Amino acid sequence: MAVLLPVKRTNLGVVQFRQEINELEKELLVAFDRVVHEDYPNPQRRGCPGSSALRKLAAEPEAVLSASTLAHIRQCAPCFDELRELRQRQLLLHP
Secondary structure, three states: OOOOOOOOOOHHHHHHHHHHHHHHHHHHHHHHHHHHHHHOOOOOOOOOOOHHHHHHHHHOOOOOOOHHHHHHHHOOHHHHHHHHHHHHHHHHHOO
C-alpha cells in the first residue's frame, strides 16, 4: 500500500523521500492495529462478512464489496487480522 507523492528533483532525494513516507505509513498501520485490537476485539466475530468476502477483498482491493464491509473491518480485530494475512499472501503470490 504505497503512497504516491510528487517526486523530488534528485534521485537520492526521491529514495530518501519514499523511505520516509514508507516509515510514516508503517507507523500509521501500527497505531491503527493497536486501536483496533484494544477497542474492537470482537472475539465472537459478530457481524463478520465471512472469509470469502475477505478473500475477495484481498485479491481485488479495488473491487470493494460494500462500504459496510469496510466499516466492519475497521471495527473488528479478527477481520482486520484475517484481511491483513490474506493480503500479505496475495502480495507474495502476485508482487
